[in-house]
Amino acid sequence: MSKTNPGRFFEDYAIGQVIRHAVPRTVAEGERALYHALYPARHALYSSDEFAAANGLESSPLDDLIAFHTVFGKTVPDISLNAIANLGYAEGRWLLPVWPGDTLRSESEVIGLKENSNGKSGVVYVRTRGLNQMDQPVLDYVRWVMVRKRDAAAPAPEPVVPDLAKVVDAADLVIPEGLDFSDYDFELAGEPHRWGDYAIGEKIDHVDGVTVEEAEHMLATRLWQNTAKVHFDATNREDGKRLIYGGHVISMARALSFNGLANAQMIVALNAGAHANPCFAGKTIRAWSEVLDKAETDAPGVGAIRLRLVATTGDSASFPLKGEDGKYLPEVLLDLDYWALMPL
Template sequence: MSDATKTNPGNFFEDFEVGQVLEHATPRTVTEGDRALYQSLYPSRFALPSSAEFAASVGLTRPPVEELIGFHVAFGKTVPDISLNAVANLGYAECRFKRPVVPGDTLSTTSEVIGLKENSNGRSGVVYVRSTATNQRDEIAIEWARWVMVHKRDHDAPAPETVLPDLAPAVAAEDLILPEGLDFSDYDFTAAGEPHRFDDYVVGEKIDHVDGVTLTDAEHMMATRLWQNTAKVHFNTEARPDGTRLVYGGHVISLARALSFNGLANAQLIAAINAGSHVAPAFGGDTVYAWSEVLDKAEIAGSDSVGALRLRLVATKGRDESMTLRGEDGKYAPGVLLDLDIWALVPR
């Protein structure tokens, strides 16, 4: 005899209410093992999270892990309560990395439901949440908003009142936070791998990152388990009508960020994610390429050595040498997988 009341079926769309606060289970301690596994899964070569000596040379007392490690860990905490029954994760906004995550930090995440909208088909709806990840000292490490399409349990359940949150189109440059002690005055361009600094980039220029990586089911599932993300669509071929495993969108983000090293090696730290859309699904066997566009530049108040580049990071299925984001009809061009808008910190 089984007792289904002891297991977690996950929340469905009709289980969410605006204002609901969810405290997510299983705090997770980040280790050097996470750094090693991340660099085995993604071709990331950024000097600051790769080298303790380089991190010390730019004023950081402890070498942080990649920002996206912290993001994936914190995001994974939210999945059992928010997106276990997701159709797809749709987008992000207002994400700020408020302090670096270092090995030994333990991250916990809470979320507040800030919006709901049932889809016209009555079978699913979009849930908007704002999530906050704190470390063992109750300091905020990362905060972000995201929206996700979630199945309804009962298709006849009444639709909730539509509430759409007012989300900023971008994090203001003056709201970016520099890690304590960060100073690029004695920046080692040889060790970093490229000579390009803040003034070498021009608003409007596009950078083809050239390299591509073919996704495999084994790697994307291992990465997703590493972050303790339990969403069914990433693992269970019975969770989707077409019998395929959907690649976790964060896997594509990390892959695109790693590929961007070629041309943006000195974009050492992600300070914010302004917006992001998973434009199309990715599956094992797809080959991912990336290109970037410089959207804006900003000096950082109080620092003569650090500047910020606002970058559109685009991942594509197959290489697009024309670097086309949208067609003449305004719709995303075929092959676009990810449209991510970030602020990155670079030497001036």
């Protein structure tokens, strides 16, 4: 009997199956420092204890995407070690801030299965929860992954495709306890633009770009203990390239969005997301955003803004997404729909 983990294949999943993922991870200031070294991340609420305290929090929490990547990374050995592609996200919500010293673990429930017509792979839908050391959920999201079959002759399961909300309702957004933007310091935050200055349909070119390097993307992926072979082993793909973890592109684009959205401080929901095309080292990532919706919240001085964040290797100022055939243009890497909190 082999003691090594070959990963699960499509026929190893069953509806209702719950997987408790190894290994719990205590996160601390080291994660913040390395995250800010890997990405040009500088949103004030995640950079300064004093700024966070002035806005009603006990101190500066860890970046929302540190929480996401840590929770996501735990799931890889069980969900996507044999994945062909990570296809999408839905119904994601940040439920509690993650503080330095918190210990995070992950568990996933299989909520959908559908074999592909080629009989060689299928799509697995899971709802993943990240929990802290008190077993409090800090994050909850659905993702679906195309996974290889071990045996193409294995019978197909009864197809189950979950009915997922296209958008997290603004009324269901969870605002961190105590958050108060009434005395928000726009000068220290870096930009004067508040919630009322953004119009639905407005598009923002974030101007800056970052060229991705092999060492940096592998370091980032290791930080989240993501073990997917395609990110590290150049022999795992026919083209001999290491595929860059999609979360690395998300974090890079989010950090680049500071220029124009410095006051979109906290991500609180993930409505949808597509990794439109693969990214490889040597590519220069640029980003643009579109304002999709706005909503007020019950927290003092806090508004919610729904944004589409697009990462591209092309000219971000041209705002292209798809061609006449309805498919993403080859320079589009990421199409992400999320809610963030911003001062009114």
